[in-house]
Amino acid sequence: EDQVTQSPEALRLQEGESSSLNCSYTVSGLRGLFWYRQDPGKGPEFLFTLYSAGEEKEKERLKATLTKKESFLHITAPKPEDSATYLCAVQPKTSGTYKYIFGTGTRLKVLA
Amino acid sequence: SAVISQKPSRDICQRGTSLTIQCQVDSQVTMMFWYRQQPGQSLTLIATANQGSEATYESGFVIDKFPISRPNLTFSTLTVSNMSPEDSSIYLCSVRKGGLPGEQYFGPGTRLTVT
Numbered sequence: 001e002d003q004v005t006q007s008p009e010a011l012r013l014q015e016g017e018s019s020s021l022n023c024s025y026t027v028s029g030l031r032g033l034f035w036y037r038q039d040p041g042k043g044p045e046f047l048f049t050l051y052s053a054g055e056e057k058e059k060e061r062l063k064a065t066l067t068k069k070e071s072f073l074h075i076t077a078p079k080p081e082d083s084a085t086y087l088c089a090v091q092p093k094t095s096g097t098y099k100y101i102f103g104t105g106t107r108l109k110v111l112a
Numbered sequence: 113s114a115v116i117s118q119k120p121s122r123d124i125c126q127r128g129t130s131l132t133i134q135c136q137v138d139s140q141v142t143m144m145f146w147y148r149q150q151p152g153q154s155l156t157l158i159a160t161a162n163q164g165s166e167a168t169y170e171s172g173f174v175i176d177k178f179p180i181s182r183p184n185l186t187f188s189t190l191t192v193s194n195m196s197p198e199d200s201s202i203y204l205c206s207v208r209k210g211g212l213p214g215e216q217y218f219g220p221g222t223r224l225t226v227t
Contacts, residue, residue, distance in 0.1 A: 004154075034215070043204050043218035044155070046113070087155070098143065098208055099170070100216060102154040 002027045002092050006103035013078055013110050021073040021086055021106045029093030033071050034100065035064050036087040044087055047073075078110045114139060114207050116219035124225045125195055132191045133222045135205030140185035142208075145216065146178070149202040158203075161188045195226045 003026045013019055025033065032051055036044035048057040050066040057064045061082065063074040073086055085107045089100040115138040125131050135144065146158040159169045159180055167180040181189045192199050205219040 036218075041221075041223070043116075043206075043220045046215055046217055049215055089155075098160075098214060098216075099157055100155075102156075104152070104154045 002090070002094075002101050004088055004090055004101050004103040006086075006088050006106050008106060009104070010107040011109070013075075013108070015079055015110055015112050016077045018074070018076045018078070020075070021108070023071040023073070023088030023103055024069060025071070025088075025090045025101075026069075027090050027092040027101070031091040031093045033066055034089045034091070035062075035071070035073055036089065038085045038087055038105070047086075075108070078108075080110045080112050083108055083110045114141065114209055114217040116205060116207060116217060118205055118219040118222050120222060121220065122223040122225075124227060127196055127226060129195055130191055130193045131195065131224060132189050133203055133205070135188045135190070135219055137186045137207050142185070144182065144188045145206045145208070146180065146188075146190045147204040147206060147218075149204060149221070151201075155204065158190070192224065195224075197226045200224055200226045 005024045007022045032049050034049050035047040038044045048064040053068045055066050061076050065072045085105040087105045088103045117136045119134045144161045147155045149155050157170050158173045159167045161167045161180045161182040163182045163185050177193055179191045202221045202223050204221045206216045208214040208216050
């Protein structure tokens, strides 16, 4: 069964304290892996798409990496405005309707 | 990217009633999706809405409970019928853009509370 697990569930960091969020996945063939940011009361905001193992994408303080079993979202020198829930989703190759499978997210709180 | 709006942004409804949620996109898209996000849980796909054809529902979701319309390439509605407190959730509209696998963009969501 296709599955996505994110860890930790919640993370508190001091401003400037770098860390990584994990997304482990089990799928029968990966078409793509996606990272989203979700602020309270809002819809998910698209961040990155990763297609194959070894690929990396960067945006400001965020860097996403992908292996055959997991993806990491590295946050370098975070600021309070980076506080949000970060969601990971995968699209299996068997997904005829382009269905995404989402993890439950990591709630990040960055303290000033 | 895509700019997506939803109406209403939130509502409180009585048990047994129905609510229709509207989703408007700023450009024509082939595929639109409806998701549910329950508190503390991940997003769950309800159905895929393609213009000119019947919506495709995921396991556990049926047309009688969640009828969907897709009259054109920029608009869709989701109705939550005969509501119960278990239907309290955030309902999200999304669209897919680009080639495979494509990227999905989400609307701001509709927060529904059923009393």
